[in-house]
Amino acid sequence: MAAPLSRRDIDFLLYEWLDVPALTERERFADHSRETFDGIMDVAQDMAVKLFAPHNKKGDQNQPYVGDDGKVVLIDEVKPALDEFAKAGLISCGFDESLGGIALPMVVTRAAMAWFQAANPGSSSYPFLTVGNANLIAAHGTQEQIDTWVKPMLEGRYFGTMCLSEPDVGSSLADITTKAIPAGDGTYSVSGTKMWISGGDHELTENIVHLVLAKAPGGGPGVKGISLFIVPKMLDGERNGVSLVGLNHKMGNRGTTNTLLEFDGATGYLVGEEHLGLSYMFHMMNEARIGVGFLATSIGYAGYLASLEYAKVRTQGRNPASKDPASAPIPIIEHADVKRMLLAQKAYVEGALALGLYSSKLVDEEQTAGADAAKRAHILLEVLTPIAKAWPSQWCLEANSLAIQVHGGYGYTTEFDVEQYYRDNRLNPIHEGTNGIQGLDLLGRKVVMNGGEGLAVLAETIGATIESARAAGGAAADYAEQLAGALGRLQATTATLWKGLDPAVALANSAAYLEAAGHVVIAWIWLEQLLAVGDNVGDFYDGKRAAARYFYRFELPKTGPQFDLLDSLDRTTLDTDPAWL
Amino acid sequence: MAAPLSRRDIDFLLYEWLDVPALTERERFADHSRETFDGIMDVAQDMAVKLFAPHNKKGDQNQPYVGDDGKVVLIDEVKPALDEFAKAGLISCGFDESLGGIALPMVVTRAAMAWFQAANPGSSSYPFLTVGNANLIAAHGTQEQIDTWVKPMLEGRYFGTMCLSEPDVGSSLADITTKAIPAGDGTYSVSGTKMWISGGDHELTENIVHLVLAKAPGGGPGVKGISLFIVPKMLDGERNGVSLVGLNHKMGNRGTTNTLLEFDGATGYLVGEEHLGLSYMFHMMNEARIGVGFLATSIGYAGYLASLEYAKVRTQGRNPASKDPASAPIPIIEHADVKRMLLAQKAYVEGALALGLYSSKLVDEEQTAGADAAKRAHILLEVLTPIAKAWPSQWCLEANSLAIQVHGGYGYTTEFDVEQYYRDNRLNPIHEGTNGIQGLDLLGRKVVMNGGEGLAVLAETIGATIESARAAGGAAADYAEQLAGALGRLQATTATLWKGLDPAVALANSAAYLEAAGHVVIAWIWLEQLLAVGDNVGDFYDGKRAAARYFYRFELPKTGPQFDLLDSLDRTTLDTDPAWL
Known part of the structure; x- marks a missing residue:
């Protein structure tokens, strides 16, 4: 069985790109170091692979039911795995020391938890829901409520x-x-x-x-x-x-x-x-939305690695240039269209993981940076949240579909894992606010609130990356021009939509807006990764270069027709009478 | 439960667009009339709804297994339904009278069979596989083989x-x-x-x-x-x-x-x-590929109608313009984004059904038209076949995903039907030649064979529609210009790809070529439908107008970046070393 995530990629994102160890200069994280981060990641990776992945299929094939005594029955493997999870301090690790936690930065916590989401979304969801709940009570509850409810949750007793x-x-x-x-x-x-x-x-x-x-x-x-x-x-x-x-x-x-x-x-x-209940709940809901993005990403990632492993060992057919039937069949990974399906998956899942970790680090910045930087992080996180939820849930589901396709008929059978991934991931565009709701949130709220500061901060941030890429030259500089064009269109389109229009017209195509904005953001994230790759040599770095190239050649251009549609203030959906359908 | 297909749409396609009754002027179909066609359709619709649809979910939830005696066990409902199907002459209806059939035109046969594919893909596949098999033996077997094997198959005994x-x-x-x-x-x-x-x-x-x-x-x-x-x-x-x-x-x-x-x-x-076995099998395989297109279309159609019914009765939320929480929630079909999801489904499934019936009528033309027209029909059918297989299997699956999304969380549960449709339809991009294979077939064979006559005949045919639409004026004339542009790009791109290139380079992005060509073809099919709509008034015709508008506004523009990619002779996939993945 393939590993469900790539440790090499996570290390690249945390250490070669996001410079997470720099967070240990902040007081809250002063007890930490690269070593403690690596230690947590080792524990998570090991436990996810050994205790969670092995019963992922069994949990799918033996769904919970209500027994004769009215109690819910789960497969036997779930409770011991979750008990180990709690015992290792993985429920509490992101919380303050006063609550029994170790104040692990959010960006590291999320990376660690992604191992469990990739290995077994079903079993791991229980503690993740618990963390969201505990966070909310810790933030808004009384000390008595914290003592009564939060502490037992962080110990895994509730x-x-x-x-x-x-x-x-x-x-x-x-x-x-x-x-x-x-x-x-x-x-x-x-x-x-x-x-x-x-x-x-x-x-x-x-x-x-x-x-x-x-x-x-x-x-x-x-x-x-x-x-x-x-x-x-x-x-x-x-x-x-x-x-x-x-x-x-x-x-x-x-x-x-x-x-x-x-x-x-x-x-x-x-x-x-x-x-004031809804405002408290929104605090949790933003976290939960990023969590859904990670869930979608993790399942997509597991599918990518499973189909990659399959494509390396499965032989079939020959190159277009040498059709001699007497020659041996080649591994399917050598076929251009199979490479396309793998590259697309790689571009989706690694792009989504990078966005998720970037967003998670913004939570750490919000909590521990100076006032101005914290405010900026807060604004950026607000505008990125609907994208961090919706983009992975759309494109990492697409990745799972490609993982099936790489497997051919075998991928459609329960003998392999990818059909489950595809079914599991189909939930993510629906829950914690459907992607339709995310589109309304992004276009109707996040890019317009406070005079449009959300989009302004996003554009400044992306603009800084574009400047660095121009200075770097090479492919990065080419992509920078392409990204600058797409970002300019995003800004112009946003202005067009909100120029005194009836909100119904402005919001009519919010789904297209969400998709286009998402692709601009992921293109930026890929350019960021490419800058972190720099001149490094080796297959890993070449893989990042190939995936970035894929995204800029195959994906970002899709935004052109979407911006055209939005700019035209298209009324097709608005003008359609329900009776015509 | 919603009807699995729209009889009104089928009647429009057969009678207001394709003028199927004109086939009865041909000797082979001389015993038929609109009345016999309607009679078959009544029987198919009634039997599909009453005998097949009711056990569709049960068949999914109780999959076949091998009993202790080594025999396969199916649910009890399958055999009586199939016995009725055979008894009504539905296996043999497309065959010659000498074989016990009634020589029903293929276009009518396919429309009738689509009811069963929409109502219950699992149970109905047995006779459809049988028809393909019988057709092949009838065409290439000896009289003794026909008597021994074909006749009992057409009676439903084998x-x-x-x-x-x-x-x-x-x-x-x-x-x-x-x-x-x-x-x-x-x-x-x-x-x-x-x-x-x-x-x-x-x-x-x-x-x-x-x-x-x-x-x-x-x-x-x-x-x-x-x-x-x-x-x-x-x-x-x-x-x-x-x-x-x-x-x-x-x-x-x-x-x-x-x-x-x-x-x-x-x-x-x-x-x-x-x-010579493979050449015989290809005869059957082309039929089977169009059959897969119908299967994908039918499941997509059933999902569209199910989500349409749901969207009319489910109330939730309010218009952006009137957010007064004291006002009553509105049916979700009034929300722009829900209308988008329904219009998209309508554009996909009605476009796919129209292409399927058009292709099926080409089989009738091939069999019964004069020599020149028959040859032309044959060439057109050859070039359309990979699209008639792949396009519905991609986009009607997408329709099923949208049908789930319209249902929200309910669509993800087995309480409703759409999650099964989505799972059932995921097979169609895989079997009878994966969509990857269809792309290679289209670009590597169908558009180049015989000096490119396949694409030439397709372009002439589409060109005639463009001329009619220009003459018709209005929206049709606008769409005609858009379609002419897209068709021109398809021709230019094809020429660019085959201008003495290494086949590996020409074929590297055959998946993008297949998608772009498919969208051009479906845009043409929608323009054809719009011309058939003419000046007719009423909700049904306005629905066709809205779906055509959707396709030209939201879908056809997607081909622009695909043609750009192809024209650039992009080498991203070719240049990617498997070790980088």
């Missing part, structure tokens, strides 16, 4: 969930109907139905800490009335009023329970202030 | 298969190792292993007629040495030397058994002459 959606609500949180009534003792009585709750029930831990969006009395209509509550599954050893209505059965991502939960007068504890 | 691939061979038939040794009595002893044999074993019929490619002594090396044999599963009531080694377990298309078969001294009967 796991956590996020309960946002409801059966009839989906992307439109304004319409949730779950209610929270003050019980008079400081707690609330929470009632309603929550849908799509990942990790919503299981027997992996003593308790499950649900973070629940609900409406308390006195809030305004819509999202303004939403508050956030901690609602544990178990309370003082008894079942709280939270019950499992059923498990959703899915095309992929089957190792993770996904549940419909009924809250029926369950005891809940308010987090922060009433009616 | 089913048929095609045995081409082998475990280590796949797309490279030159390397097959199955041997056929003359037994001295006019029969052959066939030995070898065949992989990916759909319908290769089951208990649905008394017998299974395998058509097997094998090498008889004395043939040249490579494909020249290949002969074709009829090898029945049962012979005189005894098992012939063909055994089931195992079933392949697949991501989708699970209702169809897909097998690994061992031929061990099995008795085989030569079809036609020795060493």
Whole structure:
């Protein structure tokens, strides 16, 4: 079985490109060094490969079910793997020392966790959901809440969930109907139905800490009335009023329970202030969106490496120039079209991983840089987040499709792993805000807020890379001109769309805008990588050069027709009457 | 449950566009009329909806297995449905009256069969494989072979298969190792292993007629040495030397058994002459490729209609212009981005269905038109075949992905049908020649053979449509100019690629060539449909106008960067050393 990720690539990104060890000059990370980062990565890589990857297929083929006693049954391998994960300190590693963590930088934490996402998305999702939950309570909860709920989560004794959606609500949180009534003792009585709750029930831990969006009395209509509550599954050893209505059965991502939960007068504890619940949740949601980008990237990466290994050993056919049937068949990796499918995957998954790590490092900058740099990092992270979620979930899924195609008919069978990757990855354009929602977020909010500072900071950042590439000369300088052209179009198109237009017209083609902006960003990320490659010699660096070339030759030009469409203020979708469909 | 296809669209294509009733002026079809065509379509639609659609999901969730007695077990619903199918004369309908058929034109036959492909790809594949097999024996077999094997197949008492691939061979038939040794009595002893044999074993019929490619002594090396044999599963009531080694377990298309078969001294009967087997098989393979295009189209169509129905009833969110949370949520079909996802699906699946029916009518022209017109139809069919296979299998799969996205999280669950469609359709870019093979076939063979007459005839045909559209004025005239530009690029690019280049360079980007040529062809097909729409009023015609607009605004411009890449004779894939990946 191929490794699910490339350690060489991760080391390149962390050390040869992002200069992550420089973070140890910051007070928060002063106890760290390249050695501690490498140590964590060794542990993650080893554990992911040995304890998580081996049951990835089994978890897919034996999805969770509800036993006769009403309890959720998972395959036996999940709990011991997660217990080891917690024991190694991998749930808490990114948290403050006061919470039992080691304050590992986000960029290193994400790289370490990507091993588990690549090896086994189903089993590893439980602690990742837990980390998101714990982060939110640590940021907005009281000390008592932190002691009661966060600490056991970081020790792996409790796991956590996020309960946002409801059966009839989906992307439109304004319409949730779950209610929270003050019980008079400081707690609330929470009632309603929550849908799509990942990790919503299981027997992996003593308790499950649900973070629940609900409406308390006195809030305004819509999202303004939403508050956030901690609602544990178990309370003082008894079942709280939270019950499992059923498990959703899915095309992929089957190792993770996904549940419909009924809250029926369950005891809940308010987090922060009433009616500010959505703002707290957005804090977590941005993190979760980058997490989804990593998940998509990791599954795409695993597929790339699996198909690469297959293409090296599988022989078939001959070169167009030597069709002699008496000659031996060649490994399929020598066929141009197979190289195309591998190069495309490489360009997608390595580009996505680089963007994910870059975005994660912005979280570290936001937390530890000086005020100006921190603000800048914050703005850049805001504008990159929808892209860091949507781009990998579109293109690393495409990578998984190419991984199947490289395998031919074998890739369509359950004998190989790539068909599962393709099914697992199809979730990522849907959850944590569909890619449609990400397009509206990017074009409707992120590039316009505060007078367009998001796009301005992005353009300055990309512009600096372009200047460096021009100075570097060679292929980098050529790509720099191409990128400058595409960036100019992104800026001009954005201005055209927001020049006093009806928002409905401006937003009509937000999906095309998201795709085009995503390709500009990934082209920039590839140019960044190429600059880090510099004059280094060897197959690894030549591979980076080839993938960058692929992206600039095959991918970035796709943005031309997208910008044309946007600039024309095309009304095709707006003008289509539903009755015509 | 939504209807799996649109009868209104089929009627438009057959009667308002292709003028299929005019075929009844030909002697072969003289007994037919619009009424007999409608009658067949009524039967097909009714039977597909009532007998096939209801067990589509059950067949997926209960895949075939080998029972303790070594026999293949399918769900109970398959055999009665197929018996009814045969009883209604639907296996034989396209065959001559001498064979028990009714000589239904291919274009009508394909339209009728599309109902079954849309309703249940798994169950309906058995008779479709049988039709391909029977067609081949009818064309190249002896009268005795026809009486012995074809007639029972057309009655549904036997089913048929095609045995081409082998475990280590796949797309490279030159390397097959199955041997056929003359037994001295006019029969052959066939030995070898065949992989990916759909319908290769089951208990649905008394017998299974395998058509097997094998090498008889004395043939040249490579494909020249290949002969074709009829090898029945049962012979005189005894098992012939063909055994089931195992079933392949697949991501989708699970209702169809897909097998690994061992031929061990099995008795085989030569079809036609020795060493000409591949040429006979190609006759069938071209048919099968168009069949795969229909399969992809039909599954895409079913997904489009399912997501359309869902989008009309599912309410969520509000218009960008009226975000008042007190207002009622709107049906999601009113959101611009949902309309985009539906319009894209409509443009893909209706465009693909139109191309499939156009190609099928070319088969009828080939058979019944005067010599010049028949030759022209033959050439056009040759050049369109790789596109009619690959384009639907790429874009109707994309349609299925959009159908999931319209459903949001629900689309990812097995509670709805679209996730199965997506899994089922992923097979189509792989089998009957991967899309990579189709690209090589189009660019390496079809557009260059006989001095480039394939592309010349295609260009003349498209040119005639452009002239009509210019004369028609309005949107059609605008699209005509856009199409003329794209067609000109296709011709110029083809000339550039074949101007004395090393074939390896010319073919390096055959995948991009196939995609660009496919989009030019579908743009032409949409312009044809728009001309058939004319000045007609009503939602149906406005829908056609909207989908044509979508294709010309959102899709055809994608070919620009593809032609740029091809014109540059890009060497990115060629120059990439496998060691860099």
